[in-house]
Amino acid sequence: MSRRGGPAEVNAGSMADIAFLLLIFFLVTTTIETDAGLDRMLPPIEPPENDVVIKQKNIFEVSINKNGQLLVEDGLIEIKDLRERAIGFLDNGGDGTCTYCKGQKNAESSDNPTKAIISLKNDRETKYSTYITVQNELVGAYNDLRNREAQRLFNRDFTDMESEYLNPETDASRKDDLKEKVKRIQDLFPQKLSEAETSSTN
């Protein structure tokens, strides 16, 4: 370093202060969050053109009243028993066409998982938290059954495969492979969860 001649050095001592200032600003404004929740599809508003007649035994009716009590197929049950009941209904396989079902094959309950429909009704005064709990249990029932089939076919949980499929960081070739598998499991237990309009208007 020459002592003479060269340009004077810029004093960088305050750089740390400036950087600190910026750092603190970003620290304060940062919110690190990824939202998560229950994905649902709403039914389209225009009614289907040809009304399909659905057999009563293929419909699993769940109603929640304003006190958060649960009525399933005309009987009062606790929310914690709902998942088991829903699994029993979906997995029933009443007409014997379902080769992978492990249910009781009760002729009075659903024919086939592809025909089974869960209908959820709620009152206008039902609390949102109760509704979410019920939704969660019903989605959970589907997930339990799908996991069981995915374990049998691919030795892997369905929920695990699905989240990898939906993750944007998964690469394309892996996605194509997963897409097929996810689709196959979804077809075994299609999620048919109908939400009727609230009871006071119906």
Next chain:
Amino acid sequence: MSKFAKKKDAGLPAVNTASLPDIVFMLLFFFMTVTVMKDSSLKVENTLPNASEIKKLEKKDRVIYIYVGAPTSQYSSQFGNEPKIQLNDKFADPSSVGDYILQERAKKAQELQNVLTTALKVDKDANMGLISDIKQELRKVNALKVNYTTYDGDAFNNLQ
């Protein structure tokens, strides 16, 4: 005088802080990249319910948010204690949800307009009546994909 004469003792040598700016910059860049600026301030109570069977909402640019809950203490004198809908920064009626969705949808890029999700961030103490009204409005504008945003947890905690 020897060349290696001990310098006069000046106590502890100062810690070299030349790399301090580098460290701070590193932190700065980290926070700069992960920062998401808050776009609207919440005017409603928003304690979400818990659920366990949840899916992550990927890609924030494809999400439209609707907040529902009782107005916070700051606004409750003016708007009451009944749960209300918040769209952007304003309280709104269920009837204006449809317009809001259409407006937000028009702001998004063309190729995203058909894959939008509506995230319902609803306080756990809200009633389903209001939610049903919102759902009805969403169906009218054909925004059928919804996500009931929740915290990860045991769903039975909601019932207490």
